[in-house]
Amino acid sequence: MATEKSESTGQLPMMKLSLLGLLLVAPFIALSASPMSDNAALWFFGVLPVIIGLFGGSRLAFGAALLTPTLMGISLLLRDFPLAGAIYMAIVGAAVGFSAMRGWHGMASFSAPLAAFALIGAPEVALASGTVPADSSFRSGLVMVAFIAAGGLWTLLVGRYISAELELHRPPSVSFRVARYFALSLAGMVGVATYVDMQWLHSPASWWIILTLFVVVQPYYAASGRRVVARVVGTLVGAVLALLVVDLLQDYPLAISIVALVLTMVAPVLNMKAPYWGYVSFLTPAVVLQTTGGTDAIVSGTIERAVYTVIGAVAAIIVLTIGHAVVMKRSRTKEGRSAVLHGS
Template identity: 25%
Template sequence: MTNRQLGIRLALLLLIVAAPILPFTLLWPGVVGVALFGVLVAVFAWISGGARVAIPVTVALALLGILGIVCRDHTWLLALILLLLGIGYGVAASRGIGSAVLQLPILVPYFMMRPPPLFTDGPAEVTPLYLLAVGVIVVLAGLWTVLVLRKAMGRRALKVVDVADPRAAIVHGTVLGVLSAIVVTIAQTSVTNLHWVWVTLTLYLLANPTGPVNAKKMLYRVLGTFAGFVVVGVLLLTGLPHLILVSLAVVSLWACLFFYVAKRPYWQYVVFLTITVVLMDSSDASTVVLDAERIGFTVLGALLAIGSSFVVNLLMFRRRHALADEA
């Protein structure tokens, strides 16, 4: 299949996925934004392991998202959830399937920081009906996405990558969980309305628990992430309506999938993944303070990701060196 054929097929698939979702926006505001969470997690989980992986991961996002909303006023519970997500990601990465669950520690914090608007154009009113609707929409959007991918692309086997040191992957994931827990604790107990999710987003986008630190690849990941934030910043400054920005997130998702499936350089994929995820949370008006916060938290997330990678690799290198000396 040529790149042109691949791009056309992916575009058609996304149009088919979006077709039954978009009309509901006319009835209930916010449906597209919530459904996009299910679409995004289902797409990347399906790429990593087909329907058998995508379905449980989608359900997990719905349940964890609801849990994050319910616990949003209990900082220690949010910190515990993020810690466990980091450990879980590390365990999955140690088995070579980290990419299948990567969207969970990236997307769950968005539910914690601010419940996605639904049934209203303003802040969400969290009621039992709202929580049920969020879960149902995420799951149904994810299942529909999996069904379309399954019919159009056929079966897909679980993709397992080689892991240089499984123990290091678990340690790295745990460190990411600890850092995420610290970030949410500081954000929840200091200044309200901080967009701390940009720290955790950058942290996980740049992390690579499955192998040793590669300075060149890390540089490309950092540049790709920053490029994505720059593009989003420019789009938000134009004052485009939220619905258009969410629609652009779908276009960005198409580009993200194309670069991923076509096996282009990782930084190109990261650019559009960053744009997609951030545009999903574009309901805030762009201001100088917000843009500065976005840039600052991105820099902080990049520094934490780079620092944690080098520290974990240094510790594990010393451990392997000590074991070699004992042998």
């Protein structure tokens, strides 16, 4: 009798989570099946930062719901100005670094790359007249921002009830000294990478270099080294997974969108319980499937994004290793001077 009651009690949260999950994805599925299905990708952009933000609480998730469309909206205004775009992304990188003092960098590291996508990538908006580039007019830009904000706010509205049923661990914060080095590293690398992307590469997929920098550069050097390896492995595995999805479902674009959303929901759970490369293996195809055009573009774009990921990861580890060596040398020098003064 007690066992039956226990099983019944355990089934209630699962049923509740299932219903909330269906409620969470319902607008995305409806949008994907509508004549304006291209806007489903915009809705998708608002989802992941809020999901990560929920690990820090509803207030942080609400901030993510507003921050992501704001950053992307500003980016649209700077697409034709490489220097201004580089300075802007450097400021965003510094802000992500200093946000680590509050433990907000997990969420911020997902909002910031989307700013790079709006700045360098090829976001599109479905209007009544057809699908157009998001930067083609003030109206298209406003529609982009509105759909991203709607996706984030809906995820917050439903996700807060889902998170209440789960045991989420708040991201740790770091000291000002650590955050300062973190901010300088991100600002410098992201700023330079953005300028190179906008001035010389002229490839919409090159924003993946900046995405890689935001996710592999961590407050501590050892963690960054582990992330570089895991990012490359996870991206390559995820690229293969994306190609398999396209091969199996190339005639069913709605099914591809649903798979991308499911992968997005599963990825944060893996981030809690699985190695980082496993998390990236699921998140990579989710992002690829939603930020690339038709199925033909997904195939070529997946390979190109994998290459840019490797470039970003290699560049990050080289710069971080040099910077770490310089910092350690200065620390030993200061310790030596202090010892001399103390001994005298």
